[in-house]
Amino acid sequence: MRKYLILIILLASILPVLASKGAAPAGVDRDEVVFVAGEILCDCGCHPQSVYACACGRSDEMWLMLGDLVAKTGSGEAALATYVEEHGEKVLLAPRAEGFNLFAWLGPLAGLLLAVVAVILILRRWKANPEEHTENGTELDTTLDAGYLSRLNKDLENMQ
Amino acid sequence: MVTIGHYSLLIALLAAGWAVVGSSLAFTGMGRGFQKSAERGIIAATLMIAVAVISLEYGFLTDNFALDYVYHYSSTSQPIQYKIGALWGGQSGSLLLWLFMLAVMAVVMVWTNRNKNRTLMPMATAVVGVTMTFFLVLVNFIESPFILSEMRPDGVGLNPQLKNYWMMIHPPCLYLGYVAFTIPFAFAVSSLATRRTGDIWFRTTRRWTIFAWFFLGIGILLGSYWAYIELGWGGYWAWDPVENASLMPWLTGTAFLHSVMIQEKKGMLKVWNMSLIILTFSLSIFGTFLTRSGIISSVHAFATSNIGPAFGIFLGIVFFGSLALLAARLGDLKSEARLESFLSRETTFLFNNMIFVGIALTVLFLTTFPMISELVTNRKVTMGPPIFNNVNIPWALFLLFLTGVGPLIAWRKATKANLRRNFFWPTLTGAIVLVAALILDFKAFFGALSGFFSALGSLDVAGMFDQLKAVYPALTFGIGAFVVGTVLLEYSRGTRVRMRQRQESAPAAMFRLVWSNKRRYGGYVVHLGMVVIFIGIAGSSAYRTEKVETLVPGQTMEVAGYTLHYDRFALESRDDHYGAVTWVTAERDGRELGTILSEQRFHPNRLFDELKNAFDFSKALRGGDPMVYEQSVLRLYSLVQDLEPRVGREVKTPSTEVGILANLSLASPARFGEDLYVTPLWVDPVSGQANFRIFVNPMVNFLWFGGLICIFGATICIFPDPKDRRRLQAALDHEERAVA
Numbered sequence: 001m002r003k004y005l006i007l008i009i010l011l012a013s014i015l016p017v018l019a020s021k022g023a024a025p026a027g028v029d030r031d032e033v034v035f036v037a038g039e040i041l042c043d044c045g046c047h048p049q050s051v052y053a054c055a056c057g058r059s060d061e062m063w064l065m066l067g068d069l070v071a072k073t074g075s076g077e078a079a080l081a082t083y084v085e086e087h088g089e090k091v092l093l094a095p096r097a098e099g100f101n102l103f104a105w106l107g108p109l110a111g112l113l114l115a116v117v118a119v120i121l122i123l124r125r126w127k128a129n130p131e132e133h134t135e136n137g138t139e140l141d142t143t144l145d146a147g148y149l150s151r152l153n154k155d156l157e158n159m160q
Numbered sequence: 161m162v163t164i165g166h167y168s169l170l171i172a173l174l175a176a177g178w179a180v181v182g183s184s185l186a187f188t189g190m191g192r193g194f195q196k197s198a199e200r201g202i203i204a205a206t207l208m209i210a211v212a213v214i215s216l217e218y219g220f221l222t223d224n225f226a227l228d229y230v231y232h233y234s235s236t237s238q239p240i241q242y243k244i245g246a247l248w249g250g251q252s253g254s255l256l257l258w259l260f261m262l263a264v265m266a267v268v269m270v271w272t273n274r275n276k277n278r279t280l281m282p283m284a285t286a287v288v289g290v291t292m293t294f295f296l297v298l299v300n301f302i303e304s305p306f307i308l309s310e311m312r313p314d315g316v317g318l319n320p321q322l323k324n325y326w327m328m329i330h331p332p333c334l335y336l337g338y339v340a341f342t343i344p345f346a347f348a349v350s351s352l353a354t355r356r357t358g359d360i361w362f363r364t365t366r367r368w369t370i371f372a373w374f375f376l377g378i379g380i381l382l383g384s385y386w387a388y389i390e391l392g393w394g395g396y397w398a399w400d401p402v403e404n405a406s407l408m409p410w411l412t413g414t415a416f417l418h419s420v421m422i423q424e425k426k427g428m429l430k431v432w433n434m435s436l437i438i439l440t441f442s443l444s445i446f447g448t449f450l451t452r453s454g455i456i457s458s459v460h461a462f463a464t465s466n467i468g469p470a471f472g473i474f475l476g477i478v479f480f481g482s483l484a485l486l487a488a489r490l491g492d493l494k495s496e497a498r499l500e501s502f503l504s505r506e507t508t509f510l511f512n513n514m515i516f517v518g519i520a521l522t523v524l525f526l527t528t529f530p531m532i533s534e535l536v537t538n539r540k541v542t543m544g545p546p547i548f549n550n551v552n553i554p555w556a557l558f559l560l561f562l563t564g565v566g567p568l569i570a571w572r573k574a575t576k577a578n579l580r581r582n583f584f585w586p587t588l589t590g591a592i593v594l595v596a597a598l599i600l601d602f603k604a605f606f607g608a609l610s611g612f613f614s615a616l617g618s619l620d621v622a623g624m625f626d627q628l629k630a631v632y633p634a635l636t637f638g639i640g641a642f643v644v645g646t647v648l649l650e651y652s653r654g655t656r657v658r659m660r661q662r663q664e665s666a667p668a669a670m671f672r673l674v675w676s677n678k679r680r681y682g683g684y685v686v687h688l689g690m691v692v693i694f695i696g697i698a699g700s701s702a703y704r705t706e707k708v709e710t711l712v713p714g715q716t717m718e719v720a721g722y723t724l725h726y727d728r729f730a731l732e733s734r735d736d737h738y739g740a741v742t743w744v745t746a747e748r749d750g751r752e753l754g755t756i757l758s759e760q761r762f763h764p765n766r767l768f769d770e771l772k773n774a775f776d777f778s779k780a781l782r783g784g785d786p787m788v789y790e791q792s793v794l795r796l797y798s799l800v801q802d803l804e805p806r807v808g809r810e811v812k813t814p815s816t817e818v819g820i821l822a823n824l825s826l827a828s829p830a831r832f833g834e835d836l837y838v839t840p841l842w843v844d845p846v847s848g849q850a851n852f853r854i855f856v857n858p859m860v861n862f863l864w865f866g867g868l869i870c871i872f873g874a875t876i877c878i879f880p881d882p883k884d885r886r887r888l889q890a891a892l893d894h895e896e897r898a899v900a
Contacts, residue, residue: 055392095543126498
């Protein structure tokens, strides 16, 4: 019986480590913890997920730690700022859209616009100045290029 | 066997090296005999590589823990299928598998071209030979799978997350995709080198390209499915660097498959097509470089090593060397036709290509941004899912729209009548669905609108992107309906024409329509599959419900219309793990839907004798007295708890087995395709108290259905087409005559 009691006590001691993401520390608004946990990267090394989204054991530990931080700082925003200040911007799931990071946020969009403009310019050029009148460089190929000969034969057959 | 494996790789290196030398001599015109000899060199190398693979598998199956690779990725208790699959569980084995696949493909290439393409074959053989030689250098001198140490009683075992049926299929599929792009790349380089820049190279390798695209796509899909059922976070794609590495060549490969049609039909975009195949092959290599070099961390980089510099050098040679050759041959790659109108299929394809390549480059840019940021600002940043989703979704929706426009718009020049005739009904259908979706979710729509403008006012870029999320599902459904409309219109028109002209029944007409033009109609099926995939992604991302709750056996909880009853739990110890199994019964509208089994597992480290003996003892008690068996599992929990502080490290690896109840019944159509997804975050082994994380993922199964539809469509495309064969033969005959 004593053996069982020891076992149960031992196992009970595991529970705090495994504590749930469902609960927040006493006196803390759970939504505030969810906010911070949604912004911070779980450092377990699994898929890049927020502490809130990740399903690993490490995320549970981090959830508890962030809950304590919210309790200490008074709000999710303050806890987030404290945590980022302490560990650097890399703990955020995505970089803030400011400074050099704007390249990451807006670069692809700017790239899209530039690509659209480039495609339109290319199309205009192709339409106005077709490339089939090539001055040089194709002489060698016209005698040997099978693709060209194939098309030429087809066109000649059509003409006949 | 270890010695045989080791030496067979050395012999393979010599044979592949000879293949490069021989084919290069044949290319320089020193005699066709050299080419024949080089081809035999490829076959010999392949046989030797096969011997190495068999030797390593033999090591796994006989538990030869003297081999470092077997020691790290296998254990005595590992089920046999995972012993076989452990070949690609780590770095050097993955490289060996990659090499083996490449070698087999090289043999197929040599065999299928034994009596044709004699002009292109020497350089193509040399390119494939160089790639094989590179991998052989890696597995011989940098990452050998045949490193021996002292014999050990047991091994560390495969990463528990990899012990999954789908994980056994997913990496080989991905590798098949990556590797198969080598053949079109080799022929492209050969056509540039030989100045035969016509259409032979892509006609010869068309099925290789579809094959590569097909398997890369299946690999990506299976990887997503594995993540969904194994990792327990309820999602399937997290923009992890390795996931991105597989997506990038798939995107550029898809662009190539489309743009090559323009070269085929119009003789245009020759430089672009060459660039795309170079980019696709380079990205296949780049993915491995990115994740194995350690410059970007990834969950998938189960083993990083020192192969990074070697990959970097090889990638540099491949990419810049090919580009230099392309630049030297620009004069041979002039377009043969002109663009007649902006409103034409050519224009649509150009935009389609722009988006595919744009998304690929965006993914590349964002994946490497942490490195760029550190170089420029000396600050480390993390690129998680939010930024990838925000930046890529608008591009992807535009692409989906073009999927509908491309097939119906006319080649050369679309007239107003053509546009009206082809697009009226699909556009109307899409518009109705879009408006209906917006009305049904009008609160989110107006909320997003006001949120967007307020974020715009405060110049909050991330906020603006976030607000747009609310409109994406409606846009996806609307555009999806438009695309489905265009595909159905194409099928119905073609079928009706055949029915009228050849007096065929509707099913026969449709079947023959597809059979007579497999690439075109198979491609439409793929488009349909993509729409279904988009719908699955939109629905499961936007309407997901999540709840975390702690229950003891006998308690119930409510989530998104479901009532979940936690029935019971049991402790188990089997195969290579111990842990707790939970039984949860799901009900909806008072009707029992089924019982969901989920598990929290711990994989004990068998290198600790005390733990190993207790674990084996517990397994041996399975099937006997349930009380004694349960006590033995409880003893494992307490032993681990006691052992870890003593040895100062974890002695077990946790994992979860997710329980999923899929709604595939049409009895409740609104919930069709929905998953009820249960993950036990922890289970108290004494009381059974468990912390469950429940997701209700609407429409998620559309993603897998869409994947199956794509596989079906791609299978139609990949079937041999006599017309394609005749065209290739005609082109080859012309070339033979011209050379003669």
